[in-house]
Amino acid sequence: MSAVSSSSAPAGAPAPAPSSNLKRTLLIMAGVWIGGMIVLFVIFGSGGRNSTYQPQNEFKLDNWVHLGVFSINKAVLYLLLAAIATCASMIYIAKRMQSRPNKVQTAVEMLYQLMRDNITGGNLDEKMAKRWFPFIATLFLFIMFSNLVGYIPLPTNTEHKIDVLGLHIPSFSLYAATANLSIPLVLALLVFISYTFEGIRAKGPIGYLKGLVPGGVTGGMAVFIFGLELLSNFMRLMSLSIRLFANILAGHLIILFMAGALAVILGVSALAWFTIPFGILLFAFEVGLVAALQAFIFATLTAIYLGGAVAEDH
Template sequence: MNATETGGLPPRPAPEEARIPAPHPTDDPAPKSSVKRKLLIALGVYLAGLIALIAIYGFKGHRNELFKPQNEFKLESWVDLGIFSINKAVLYLFIAAALTCVTMIYIARRMQQRPNKVQAAVEALFRLMHDNITASAMDERMAAKWFPFIGTLFLFILFSNLVGYIPLPTNTENEINVFGLQIPSFSLYAATANLSVPLVLALTVFVSYTVEGIRAKGPIGYLKGLIPGGVQGGMAVPIFFLEVLSNLMRILSLTIRLFANILAGHLIILFMAGALAVILGSAWLGWFTLPFGIILFAFEVGLVAALQAFIFATLTAIYLGGAVAKDH
């Protein structure tokens, strides 16, 4: 409104209701209905896709005998060095070790008095390893001695597990052609999903706590210490053998717990993300299981990877603490 329109008078102030600012888009209860609408759209797309795939390819598929999902975990020698050949598992070991070292050293060199979010997370992880896992199972002197071992175990397993959920072009059995270039197809693999890796780590733990126990009590004392306090007489002999067996079983339990969890996690993600559909030849099945695959992927990354590392490191600390304890 200009002066001419108002007859030379100054423009009148806008009415009260006109000056009230328009409600902000986030002020109304729209987000809730927006999420609901998005979920309904996703469900609609999911069902529509399912119906379309059944309509196009049919319900019953043709079994695929050629595809073998277990071959995703087969180790092909890339660089032949005899039994020390470089393969996919070795590559994943290197990647996990490199990521562990680079991350931790990078953050360690940039420790500040006022931490940022990443530093705070690493500090929380460090306190978890040091205070909750190591120091809670042994005395201060022993914790200082064994923390590097237990901390490295935790981080190494954690990074190995997490790297395993990043799709990398490591499947040399099935290559894809990109502008004439044959590159390995992307796959999920983890070094810890191979029996050898958890086994050697478990063996290292076994040797470590046995040596520590013998150092603390002497060979005879350590063996005697395997018999629980209060067991005497004829019962001591079978109990002793049971305890020796139990100690050896620790190697298996540590190994299989980690190996089986990670392998099973990868296999189930693989099946849900399409392997099942490929084996059974049903296109709709792949579409049907995909959401479950995504949920399982998130579950494995968010919980299983860290939990298995935590369990392995915690049991290691407990075994080490138990090996030198007076009443073992």
């Protein structure tokens, strides 16, 4: 990558137009990119398919501290990191709220207003919004921070260690708590329990179950729709958790592949040179959009489900 960026410097042309300068720079970069790949392929060639490397093992959870069912592994570490990042940043900002905000405070205020006015306020009535705001806002922030922490390379890969002056340091890797199904599943379960509880509280157990069938549907069709709606409620549990888990896992996997895993598996070193720019682009895309978007979707769906559970007409 350093070769690519150093080659992007213009070679002292006599004051060309900016657009042609940019075009030339891009052409040089593309030339270095493709040329570098050819050179690397010629030098190193193909080492044959590597069957020992299993990319999924990057996500394997080895217990580091054995405490029975509460054993601490990589996912627990990332959970704690996400919680610490969420609490520390929010409490730090909250304690230093100024009447004339700086940029960070403005960003946090915008985030808070998004959670309060759009996600919660837009889907729930005032009373419900006030009651459920802490839950929905924590979901949003916790998932977002968890996703973002997952894009920081940390020395957590205990399967592959680097020898630094005799010290065996785990190699740096990307991992996210939300890339493990257990974590989104628990959050989705909390959502499921919350909206079911709210629905039952608002309408009573019978009323809530009756509310699953749309008004006007009677007889056999009502039974069929009831079954379908009941199933769809459990499907929400699946869709909420799998959407988040699969998005983050897929994002990490594709970054992993573009950052070199593909080259390792296929045994073609030159391929890593080719895929690394895509890896960088995907990394930026995941950090800039997917991390916050998935948190937003999860929190918004939670608010919608809660609002739907207490609504008069289902």
